[in-house]
Every structure is written in C-alpha cells, then in structure tokens.
Amino acid sequence: MAEKFHRATFTRNFLKTITRIKNPDEMLAEAKAEGLEKTLGVWDLIILGVGAIIGSGIFAVVGIAAAGSADGSIIGAGPGLIVSMVIAAVACIFSALCYSEFATMIPVAGGAYTYTFATLGEFAAWMVGWVLMLEYAIGFIAVACAWSNHFIQFLSGFEKVLPAWITNPPVWLVNDVFSVTKLVGDNPDIHVPMLFGMPVSINLPAIVIVLLMTMILVRGTRDSAKMAGLMVFIKLAVIALFVFAGIFFVKPENWTPFAPNGAAGIFAGAFLIFFAYIGFDALATAAEECKKPQKDLPVGIIGSLIVTTIVYVSVALVMTGLQDTSSTVPMAFLKAPMAYCMSVLNMNWAAGLISLGSLAGLTSVLLVLEMAATRILYAMSRDHFISQRFQKLHPKFKTPALLTWTVGLLAIVGILTLNLDVAAELCNYGTFTSFIIVCVAVLILRKTDPERPRPFKVPFSPVTPALGIIICGGLMVYKSMQPSGSALLFPVWLGLGAIIYLLYGFVRNRQNENRIHNEKVELKKQEMMK
Numbered sequence: 001m002a003e004k005f006h007r008a009t010f011t012r013n014f015l016k017t018i019t020r021i022k023n024p025d026e027m028l029a030e031a032k033a034e035g036l037e038k039t040l041g042v043w044d045l046i047i048l049g050v051g052a053i054i055g056s057g058i059f060a061v062v063g064i065a066a067a068g069s070a071d072g073s074i075i076g077a078g079p080g081l082i083v084s085m086v087i088a089a090v091a092c093i094f095s096a097l098c099y100s101e102f103a104t105m106i107p108v109a110g111g112a113y114t115y116t117f118a119t120l121g122e123f124a125a126w127m128v129g130w131v132l133m134l135e136y137a138i139g140f141i142a143v144a145c146a147w148s149n150h151f152i153q154f155l156s157g158f159e160k161v162l163p164a165w166i167t168n169p170p171v172w173l174v175n176d177v178f179s180v181t182k183l184v185g186d187n188p189d190i191h192v193p194m195l196f197g198m199p200v201s202i203n204l205p206a207i208v209i210v211l212l213m214t215m216i217l218v219r220g221t222r223d224s225a226k227m228a229g230l231m232v233f234i235k236l237a238v239i240a241l242f243v244f245a246g247i248f249f250v251k252p253e254n255w256t257p258f259a260p261n262g263a264a265g266i267f268a269g270a271f272l273i274f275f276a277y278i279g280f281d282a283l284a285t286a287a288e289e290c291k292k293p294q295k296d297l298p299v300g301i302i303g304s305l306i307v308t309t310i311v312y313v314s315v316a317l318v319m320t321g322l323q324d325t326s327s328t329v330p331m332a333f334l335k336a337p338m339a340y341c342m343s344v345l346n347m348n349w350a351a352g353l354i355s356l357g358s359l360a361g362l363t364s365v366l367l368v369l370e371m372a373a374t375r376i377l378y379a380m381s382r383d384h385f386i387s388q389r390f391q392k393l394h395p396k397f398k399t400p401a402l403l404t405w406t407v408g409l410l411a412i413v414g415i416l417t418l419n420l421d422v423a424a425e426l427c428n429y430g431t432f433t434s435f436i437i438v439c440v441a442v443l444i445l446r447k448t449d450p451e452r453p454r455p456f457k458v459p460f461s462p463v464t465p466a467l468g469i470i471i472c473g474g475l476m477v478y479k480s481m482q483p484s485g486s487a488l489l490f491p492v493w494l495g496l497g498a499i500i501y502l503l504y505g506f507v508r509n510r511q512n513e514n515r516i517h518n519e520k521v522e523l524k525k526q527e528m529m530k
Contacts, residue, residue, distance in 0.1 A: 018506070019121035022383070024106045024452065027118065030382060031108040036289045036375075037220070037398040042296040042303075044225040048371075049280050049304025051228040051364030054235060055143065057276025058315060059358040063337030065269040066316065067325040068261075070334060077269030079320040080259035082313045084269030089309040091270070091475070092277045094468030095435040096305055097458045098442045100298040103284045104455040105445075107293030110379030111285035111372070112434040112441075117383065119441040119448070126505050128437050129380050130497035135430035136282070136373035137407065138423045140210075141414040143369060147362040148174055148205035154355045169204075177201040178419045206415050213366050214408030217374065220397040221289050224367055231364035236311070238357025241350060242338050243314050249345055250321030260326035271475060276312070278431050279365065280304050281438075282372035294455035370411070374404050384512040385505045429490040432476040439468035 040048075065084060068076035077084045102115040110117075113132055117125035152174050159167040172180055172192045180201040184190055193200040216227050259266055280301050287293050315338065322341040323333055333340045336358075342350040378400050381390040394401040414423075442458055442465045458464050 017510075018123035021119060021121050022117045022125075024118050024449075027106055027108050027114060031288050036109060036378075036393070036400075038289055038291050039220065039222040040225060040286060040290045040296075042292075042299050044222075044229075045283055045286075045290065045296055045300025046303045046307065047229045047232050048225060048286070048368055049283050049300055050236075050307050051232045052279030052282050052368035053277055053304060053308045054232070054239075054311060055276075055279070055361045055365035057273070058239065058312060059338060059354070059361060060336060061272055061276055062312075062316060062319060063329075063334045063340075065272040066320055066337070067323075067329040067334065068265075070331060074272070075261045075265045075268050076325055077265045078258065078260040078325045079255040079316075080266045081269050081273075081316045081320060081325075083259075084266050084273050085309060085312045085316060087266070087270040088273040088277055089305060089312075091274060091471045092280065092305060093302070094464055094471060095439060096280055096301050098438045098465050098468060099281055099284045100301050100456050101442055101454060101458045102438065102445075103287045103297040103301070104294045105452060107287040107290060107297065108379065109285060109288040109375040109382075111281060111287075111376060112438050113376050114379055115441045116437055119444040120437075122509065123501060123506075124437075125383070126380075126385060126501045127494065127497055128434060129376055129385065130500070131430045131433050131494070132376050133373065134493060135427050135434060136369050136376065137411065138414065138418070138430075139427045140366060140369040140373060140407075141411050141418060142423055142427065143362055143365050144206040144210050144411065144415060145176060145203055147209050147359065147366065148203050150355065150358050150362060151205045151209075154352075154359060157352055157355065172199065172201045173204045175201055176203055176415060176419075177417070201416075203415050207412050209363070209366065210370075210408055210411050210415070213363075213370050214404055216367065217371055217404050218394065218397060218399055218401045220399050221286065221371070224371060228364045228367050231360040231367070234360035235357045235364070238353050238360070239311055239315060239338075242342065242354060243318050245347060245350055246318040246322050246341060246345070250318060252321065254321050254324045257326055271478060273312070274475060275428065275431075277305065277308065279368060281431075281434065282368050285372040285375040288375070298456045370404070370407060374400060374407050377403055377407065384508050386508075426490055426493060428479060429476065432472045432479075435472045436469050436476075439465040439472070 062081065064074060064076070066076050066078060066081045068074050099111075103111075106114060106118060108114055110129075111132065113125055113129040116128040152169065155162065155167050170192075171183055171190060175183070177199060180192055180199045184192055184199055217224050261268075283297065283301050283304070287297060290296055319337055319341060322344070323329060323337070330340065332343075336354075339351040339354045342348070342354060377386065377390060380386050381388055381403070390400060390403040390406070392402060393399060443462055445452070446461060
C-alpha cells in the first residue's frame with residue numbers, strides 16, 4: 001500500500017521526498033497512454049532546428065563579432081570569425097550529444113526538465129523547468145520585440161509607396177514601455193499617451209506576431225513544421241543570395257590580418273556567436289512528437305548544428321572579404337552587416353531582401369521557442385507541478401491548446417511589462433544552466449541505470465559530458481564577470497523558483513500522492529467487501 005502523506009509540509013522524510021526520481025519507464029508509459037500526436041520526421045526536425053538557430057544572430061551579431069562594438073567594450077575577431085564560429089559549434093556539440101542520448105532514451109516531452117527528473121529528482125526537475133521557462137518564455141518575448149523592430153525597419157523602406165503612418169508609426173505603438181520612457185527622456189517633444197503619470201506603450205507588431213504564432217501552434221506540430229519550413233527556405237535563400245552575389249566582389253586583402261586582435265578577439269567572437277547557435281536544445285522538448293525518435297532525433301540535433309555552421313562560415317567569409325574589419329567600421333555595418341555590404345555594392349534590392357530574410361529568421365525562432373515553452377509546461381502539468389487542465393488536448397488538432405494560448409497571452413503581458421534588456425541577459429544564464437544539467441545527468445544515469453537501452457550513446461563518455469560542463473561553466477563565469485545586473489538577478493530568479501516550489505509545487509505533489517493513496521485504500525476496501 002502506498003505511503004500516506006498526512007501533511008503536504010516539511011517532514012523528516014523531506015530530503016528523501018524532494019530527491020525522489022521518476023523512473024524513465026513510467027515517463028514512457030504516460031507518454032504512450034496520453035501523449036502528443038507523433039507527426040515529426042527527420043527533415044521536420046532539421047528544419048525546426050535550423051529555424052530555431054538561424055535568427056537575428058546571423059543578420060546582426062556577426063558584425064559586432066567581426067569588428068567589435070562601437071564603444072570598444074567588445075573586441076572583434078576580424079576574418080578569424082570563421083574560427084570563432086567553429087569553436088562555438090564545437091562547444092555546442094558536447095551538449096548536443098548529451099541531449100541526443102537522452103532524447104532517444106526517454107523520447108517524451110519536456111527536454112532537460114524530464115532528464116533532470118529521471119536523474120536528480122523532483123526539486124531539481126522543478127528548478128530546471130523554472131530555468132527553462134526563463135530561457136524559452138522570456139526568450140520568446142525578447143525575440144517577438146526584436147521581430148517588431150525588424151518589421152518597422154522593413155516598412156521604412158516603403159516610405160515612398162505606403163502612407164507615413166505605416167512606415168513611421170507612433171513610437172508608443174511599436175516599442176515596450178521601458179524603451180518609450182527612455183525615448184521620452186531623451187526627446188521631450190515625442191508625444192506619448194500618459195496614464196497616471198506613466199507613458200502608455202503597446203508594441204502592436206510584437207503582440208500580433210505572438211497571436212499569429214500561437215494560432216499556428218494550436219493547429220498542430222505538422223502545420224507548425226510547414227510554417228517553419230517556409231521561413232527557413234526564405235532565410236536560407238536570402239543568405240545564399242548574399243553569399244553568391246557578394247563572392248564576386250570579395251577583396252582578399254580584407255582577410256589580412258586574419259586575427260587583428262589575436263586569440264583574445266577570436267574567443268570574444270566565439271562567446272558572442274555561441275548564442276547564435278542556441279536553439280538546438282528545443283528539439284529535445286518535441287521528442288514525444290517524433291515518429292522515430294531513436295533514429296531521427298540525433299540526426300535532427302547534430303544535423304541542424306552542421307547546417308548552421310556551414311551557413312555561418314560562408315557568411316563570415318564573404319562578409320569579411322567585402323568589408324575591412326581590422327579598422328573602424330560604419331555603425332550601419334554593426335547593426336545590419338549583410339544589408340550594409342549589399343548597399344555599398346549598390347544592390348539595394350538585395351539589401352531589402354536581406355531585411356525580409358531577417359524577418360523570416362526571427363519568425364521561425366519564435367515558432368520553435370513558443371513550442372518548446374509549451375512542451376515543457378505540458379510535461380510539468382503531467383507531473384502535477386501545475387494544473388492538469390493544461391494536459392487537455394484539442395479534440396481536432398491533438399495539441400495542448402489551452403496551454404499554448406496561456407503561453408501566448410502571458411507573452412503579451414511580458415511584452416507590455418518586462419525590461420527586455422535584462423530579460424535577454426537572464427536567458428543566457430538559463431541556457432548555460434540547462435546545458436550543464438543535461439551533461440551532468442548523462443553521467444549520473446550511466447552510473448545509476450547502466451543497463452537501460454541507449455539507441456544513441458555519447459561517444460568518449462565521460463570526457464565528452466565533462467567538456468560540455470567545463471565549457472558552459474567557463475562561459476557562464478566569463479559572462480558573470482562582465483558588468484551587468486543580470487549576474488545578480490539570476491540567483492534571485494532561482495531563489496524565487498525555490499520558494500514557489502516549497503509553497504506550491506511540493507504541496508501539489510503531496511496532494512496528488514494523498515489522492516493516489518486514498519484511491520488505493522478505497523480499492524482495497526472494495527476488494528475486501530467482495
């Protein structure tokens with residue numbers, strides 16, 4: 001008979017309770033009984049992976065990584081950026097291999113959250129889920145606002161065709177409240193509606209794109225993959241246009257010196273570019289929806305990293321060949337390097353298409369981030385951390401519709417209220433933490449459950465997971481040493497998550513155990529009466 005928990009509070013078995021793991025066989029049984037519809041093939045996974053990785057990074061960050069920041073706080077890698085990209089890809093590979101082993105061994109929704117529950121227990125799983133919400137949900141909000149900025153920039157190119165109120169809309173309709181407050185402080189002549197002495201701001205394009213992505217996700221993962229496929233095709237076509245149009249104008253002398261700031265510049269570039277690779281981990285959250293997860297997930301995760309590395313290196317070679325990055329570069333190059341290079345070559349039409357490609361890139365990132373956030377919460381609902389109402393699937397589309405709409409609406413609230421600069425920095429810490437946890441979890445399960453079938457095994461273990469831990473941990477330390485308030489806010493976020501667990505998550509799980517206990521007692525009574 002199950003042990004009865006009389007009180008959902010601290011007991012002498014508290015430590016044992018919060019470190020209790022969930023058996024992977026139980027996870028697989030739950031997914032089989034009431035899981036999500038399996039619709040994703042290997043090409044769908046690669047498309048989703050490329051869609052998640054290739055976003056604003058390739059259209060903006062590469063300029064700063066190559067030439068350094070305008071204020072000199074970041075030194076550039078110069079043409080050595082291609083080495084930076086390879087280093088960043090290798091750094092990601094160690095974690096990607098660990099994700100692949102888990103995703104094929106426990107192909108259920110939840111990603112790193114699920115893997116933590118199978119190795120470190122209930123409390124650690126909650127905390128990882130809490131951190132992943134930081135990475136995916138807040139990242140989703142930040143990318144939505146970046147999409148809004150790119151969209152307004154794209155519309156400004158039609159100032160001679162479209163009305164002025166479209167190409168140059170009021171700032172309070174296209175910015176978050178923090179940005180508007182700063183704009184008003186710098187320029188009091190800007191007219192902004194006020195409410196209780198505070199400026200009113202609604203980032204309308206960001207809200208619209210969030211609603212659109214939510215509606216697409218509700219319709220099913222298959223339709224979402226088709227949408228992502230279209231966006232990936234557009235942005236890869238635009239990047240190919242840049243490479244093949246620009247290659248004929250490359251000046252080899254711009255590739256010397258190869259590393260104007262030496263190894264320091266190359267590693268600084270690798271740190272920046274590392275974040276342009278983030279997104280492959282989102283594929284693990286969709287493992288439950290794969291047709292052949294044991295075969296297709298490793299190909300999807302590793303394949304998307306290989307494709308994006310080839311794309312990134314090609315862009316870096318052409319971009320640094322067109323623009324000398326060893327000396328001072330124009331501000332326009334730092335903001336939009338690919339579009340700037342095309343403008344210098346008098347290919348304004350190509351620059352416009354590149355702007356369109358950046359929109360497509362951000363759209364696919366939005367789609368995958370919202371899907372990942374939804375799947376993690378779905379797994380947490382299955383484990384009774386949040387309401388089980390969120391497990392209910394749409395009768396037609398077989399998707400967690402209520403949960404998807406909840407994530408979308410919360411994202412809109414975040415767009416209206418969050419300081420996105422701080423939120424985006426916090427996402428970096430969330431990413432590093434989840435990568436480290438997955439690498440640690442692989443090592444733990446190799447010891448605690450060595451006989452479990454592993455369709456894909458991390459090669460050269462324990463060296464590969466250890467390198468993943470060292471690299472991600474080193475990058476986290478490097479980031480925390482930079483002047484930023486996010487280094488202090490991340491522990492605050494973790495503390496808040498621990499408090500919510502103790503007051504809510506722990507209580508819900510004990511209540512569920514009480515319910516199971518009572519059901520077993522009632523069933524035992526009925527058997528005795530017979």
